[in-house]
Amino acid sequence: xxxxxxxxxxxxxxxxxxxxxxxxxxxxxxxxxxxxxxxxxxxxxxxxxxxxxxxxxxxxxxxxxxxxxxxxxxxxxxxxxxxxxxxxxxxxxxxxxxxxxxxxxxxxxxxxxxxxxxxxxxxxxxxxxxxxxxxxxxxxxxxxxxxxxxxxxxxxxxxxxxxxxxxxxxxxxxxxxxxxxxxxxxxxxxxxxxxxxxxxxxxxxxxxxxxxxxxxxxxxxxxxxxxxxxxxxxxxxxxxxxxxxxxxxxxxxxxxxxxxxxxxxxxxxxxxxxxxxxxxxxxxxxxxxxxxxxxxxxxxxxxxxxxxxxxxxxxxxxxxxxxxxxxxxxxxxxxxxxxxxxxxxxxxxxxxxxxxxxxxxxxxxxxxxxxxxxxxxxxxxxxxxxxxxxxxxxxxxxxxxxxxx
Numbered sequence: 493x494x495x496x497x498x499x500x501x502x503x504x505x506x507x508x509x510x511x512x513x514x515x516x517x518x519x520x521x522x523x524x525x526x527x528x529x530x531x532x533x534x535x536x537x538x539x540x541x542x543x544x545x546x547x548x549x550x551x552x553x554x555x556x557x558x559x560x561x562x563x564x565x566x567x568x569x570x571x572x573x574x575x576x577x578x579x580x581x582x583x584x585x586x587x588x589x590x591x592x593x594x595x596x597x598x599x600x601x602x603x604x605x606x607x608x609x610x611x612x613x614x615x616x617x618x619x620x621x622x623x624x625x626x627x628x629x630x631x632x633x634x635x636x637x638x639x640x641x642x643x644x645x646x647x648x649x650x651x652x653x654x655x656x657x658x659x660x661x662x663x664x665x666x667x668x669x670x671x672x673x674x675x676x677x678x679x680x681x682x683x684x685x686x687x688x689x690x691x692x693x694x695x696x697x698x699x700x701x702x703x704x705x706x707x708x709x710x711x712x713x714x715x716x717x718x719x720x721x722x723x724x725x726x727x728x729x730x731x732x733x734x735x736x737x738x739x740x741x742x743x744x745x746x747x748x749x750x751x752x753x754x755x756x757x758x759x760x761x762x763x764x765x766x767x768x769x770x771x772x773x774x775x776x777x778x779x780x781x782x783x784x785x786x787x788x789x790x791x792x793x794x795x796x797x798x799x800x801x802x803x804x805x806x807x808x809x810x811x812x813x814x815x816x817x818x819x820x821x822x823x824x825x826x827x828x829x830x831x832x833x834x835x836x837x838x839x840x841x842x843x844x845x846x847x848x849x850x851x852x853x854x855x856x857x858x859x860x861x862x863x864x865x866x867x868x869x870x871x872x873x874x875x876x877x878x879x880x881x882x883x884x885x886x887x888x889x890x891x892x893x894x895x896x897x
Contacts, residue, residue, distance in 0.1 A: 496697060497525045497537045497677070501544050504673050507645040517759075520647055521673040526682045527699035534679065534703060539715030541651060541675075542708070548646055552636050552672075555708040556654035558663060560628060561635055566877045570630050574623040579607055588882060589634050591866065594756045595642050595670075599633060602669035606662045613688055614658070625659060632663050637670070649673045653708035658684050668693060679703040761798040763788055845895035853888035860885055 495503060500523065503511075508518045528534050545551035577585050582604040583597065590596040607626060616622040640648045650667045652660070656676065661684055668674045674694070676685075680702050685694070764784055771779035785792040846854050859865045859873075867881045874881070 495521075495523060495695075496529065498530070498533070500525075500675060501537075501540050504649065504675070505544050505548065505646065508647055509645060518647075520668060520671055521675070522668045522694040523674075524676040524678075524682065524685060524694050524696045525699075526678055526696060528679045528701035528703050529699040531701055531703055535711050535715030537715070538653070538677070538708065538711040539713075542712040545649060545651060548649070550641050550646060551649040551651060552640070552667075553708060554650070554652045554660075556705075557657070558632060558636075558652075558660050560631060563877055566634070566879050567627060567631055569877070569879050569883075571623055571627045574626055575619070579622070579626060580604070582607065586886075587630070589630070589638055590642075592642070598670045598756070599637075599666075602666040603629060605669050606666050609665075609688070609690075610659075610662050625662075628659060629663055629666060633666070637667065642671075647671050647673060649675070651675050651677070651708075653677045653711075654705050656683060658688060661685060661688050665689065665693065677708075678705065680705050757798050757801050760788075760790070760794065761802045764795060764798055841896045842892070845892045848895055849888055849891050853884060853891065856881060856885050857888050857892070 500521075504521055512518050542553070545553055583600040585600065587600060588596055589599055603626070606629065610616075610625060611622060614625070616625065637648075642648065648667075648671070650664060650672045652664060652675070655678065656664075664674050664676065665688075676694070682696070682698070685696070767784055767787055768779050771777075771783070781792050781795045784795050846857070856870060856874075859870050860867070865873075867878045867885070871878045871881045
């Protein structure tokens, strides 16, 4: 059945397991709904989207614009740091917005995708103008995407309603590349998209009718939500229920394994396996890790990480040999190779180094690595930004390393 504004909520809020194709691949939605097909129910559709977004608590809704809110100190810091970065290779830069590495890497790769596109399309007079644009994308990500939950079976969503500026389109493209469902709604007209989005990541669904734009909240306040399965869609119950049931079975099987592996790691492992098979077929030898990393455009260490994650876990009490006498277990073969004297020397050196660094740096290191506080918790306690904590921690670690050497 064709996607439209009436049924997008039903489709979009299915679990990622229900939305997989026959190859167990998940692809987020990216739709632009322009104009109005059914003016009498338009407000109901908007209300349905709003209600579902509020229920799931993993949606970003922009109503006519994207506010730029953030500490001026953070904005200025990001802008200054960009002057020393290769902005066309953002995935290799030390920018941390998300604590989980895989999500942060997705963010950097999305940024890396959007920047060359914008530089090609927009009239950036100089590097400062370009860096202002990039700073805005980073601050928006920090403000709106940082606290979204990324670990459940429902992927995050972004709804943008109303007129849109060019730089805001780039941000929506970024979110899509990060795995968001992105829905752009304008009941009156479409702006700029065809000029910017050459890769056709989004699909435009255009209707001939029009309505005044008003605002998302005003439209929703006049509508009545449609819940889940609706007979008026003209579908059989099986059309709705079968993907739901299959998805729940897949979710149970994946979430109840001995060790839970993230979807992104599994997808990466499958890509590596596929590449290795093709490489072996073409060249008759196993593909080296550096070749795989280069071909898939990932850091080399992720090759081993992804493949190790797919191995079945082994119990340390698993028997590995038995000749009729005493059984030898895996546990018996694990040696403790730790050099206790070496540990003592390291502890002494570390204590001496900590005495020589600044008190503020020492305090941050102790809170971060001994107590286990997050950078944001430390920032709140010290009254500074998370970016400053990150920079101070990095500087402190470097100073300790120099002193230990």
